[in-house]
Amino acid sequence: MSDYRPKTLDPRLITCVFLSFCLMGCNGGEELPIWEQVKIRDLAPIDNNTQPDSQQLKTINFNVYIFEIPADEISELDKVWPTLYTQPLRFNNPDAFSANSFRVGFGQIPMWNRVANTLRSVDGIQAGIFSLLIPAGQSNNVAIAALGREQTVFYISNKGTMEGAIFGRGRLGLQIQAEKMAGARGVCKVSVLPVFSPPELSKIPLLSARGKSGEFLFESAGFSLNISPGDFVLLGPEKYDSGQTTLSSLLLSKPQGSLFFNELERKPPELREAVRLFLIICTSIN
Numbered sequence: 001m002s003d004y005r006p007k008t009l010d011p012r013l014i015t016c017v018f019l020s021f022c023l024m025g026c027n028g029g030e031e032l033p034i035w036e037q038v039k040i041r042d043l044a045p046i047d048n049n050t051q052p053d054s055q056q057l058k059t060i061n062f063n064v065y066i067f068e069i070p071a072d073e074i075s076e077l078d079k080v081w082p083t084l085y086t087q088p089l090r091f092n093n094p095d096a097f098s099a100n101s102f103r104v105g106f107g108q109i110p111m112w113n114r115v116a117n118t119l120r121s122v123d124g125i126q127a128g129i130f131s132l133l134i135p136a137g138q139s140n141n142v143a144i145a146a147l148g149r150e151q152t153v154f155y156i157s158n159k160g161t162m163e164g165a166i167f168g169r170g171r172l173g174l175q176i177q178a179e180k181m182a183g184a185r186g187v188c189k190v191s192v193l194p195v196f197s198p199p200e201l202s203k204i205p206l207l208s209a210r211g212k213s214g215e216f217l218f219e220s221a222g223f224s225l226n227i228s229p230g231d232f233v234l235l236g237p238e239k240y241d242s243g244q245t246t247l248s249s250l251l252l253s254k255p256q257g258s259l260f261f262n263e264l265e266r267k268p269p270e271l272r273e274a275v276r277l278f279l280i281i282c283t284s285i286n
Contacts, residue, residue, distance in 0.1 A: 059133045060178035060188045061284045064142050066128040068258045071240040071273040073122035081105055083114045084234060088225045092158070096220035099156040101238040101248035104223060109230050119277075123260045127276070132176060136188075139177035141197055144276075145250045146171050153196070155247040158220045165216055170198040172250050174235075174278065175217065180285065186228050188285050192235070193222035194247055218247055227282045236277040252276045 069076075084105025091097045097104075107115070132140045147153075152164040153172070175195040181187045198214040225233070241249035258274040261267070 058136045058180070059286050060136060060180070060190075060282070061286070062132040062134070062176065062178075062190075063281045063283055064130040064132060064174075064176070065126060065279040065281070066144070067119055067124050067277040067279065068127045068254065068274040069119060069122045069124040069277070070258075070260060071242075071253070071255075071275050074237070074240050074275050076118055076122050077103075077236060077277075080115050080118050080234070083107075083111060090224050092222040092224075093220045095160060096156045096158055097223065098238070099160070100218075100221045101241065101246070102221055102235065102252075103238050104233060104235045106225060106227075107232050107234065112232070115234065125258065125260060127258065134176065134178045136178065136180045139175050139191075141173050141175050141195055142278075143171040143173040143197060145173070147196075147250075152245070153247055153250060154245055155218055156220060165196070167196050167216070168198065170196055170214075172196050172247070174251075176280065181226065184226075186285060187226055188228075188282070189224060190227050190233075190280075190282070191222065191224040192233070192280070194218040194251060221247060229282050229284050231282050233280045234277060235280070237275050240273070240275050242273065 081103055084107045086105060088106045089104060130142050132142070134140050147167055147170050150166065150168050152166050154162055154164045157163045173195055175193045177191040177193075179189045181189060195218065196216040227233070237248055237252035241253050242255040243249050244253070244255065252275055254274040254276060256273075257271040259269040260272055260274075261269045
């Protein structure tokens with residue numbers, strides 16, 4: 001067993017996830033704990049429009065957090081989904097999205113604590129974070145689940161039927177595309193699609209993927225929405241599926257387990273089956 005120790009969602013950290021969005025970036029170096037970096041004044045987004053347009057690199061920036069919770073606690077997420085909005089979301093195919101066992105909700109900074117409290121109550125852990133700087137009109141991939149051999153991935157298509165796509169080695173993940181809205185300052189359109197990338201495209205986690213040969217986009221499970229800095233989208237599973245044959249089970253279920261550590265009760269790490277959640281936060285629009 002690895003000696004990896006997951007990051008538990010202690011109250012200070014999880015409360016500050018959104019407060020930190022102005023300070024998160026891709027720079028290396030030693031980082032202070034989030035609660036030491038962030039001040040209340042950081043609630044306001046940084047004004048990135050002080051320079052002339054010709055001097056700005058036009059990007060739309062996101063943080064993508066990956067959370068994991070024990071699979072046997074998935075019913076606790078039923079407390080989360082009703083607190084988030086679905087009206088801003090535009091699904092490529094609403095019936096197919098639901099039939100693929102995905103759930104998604106939209107929220108804003110004041111709504112985060114309700115989500116955080118639930119994740120914390122079930123010993124959720126932060127399993128990863130990606131920072132995306134997406135040039136306007138382009139996309140980046142977040143590679144998640146590895147396929148180590150040829151495998152058929154089953155999903156519900158736009159026709160409403162179960163179909164299987166045969167892939168070789170590579171990774172399943174999310175493709176996030178961002179576009180600026182003409183005439184609307186501080187608002188962008190974001191599109192999210194599950195994607196398969198072959199090895200040559202998935203070695204680098206953050207990779208512009210439009211038009212890359214060998215990729216497969218699961219259009220029926222995609223959605224889009226208009227978003228501003230500080231807004232977030234939470235994507236998760238309808239159910240836990242240990243089968244590892246469907247799109248949802250491969251992306252959002254983890255039967256091999258995660259190490260959960262309850263620091264408050266000083267318990268040793270425990271390997272438990274898990275489900276994944278993706279928190280996509282818009283941090284700035286330049």
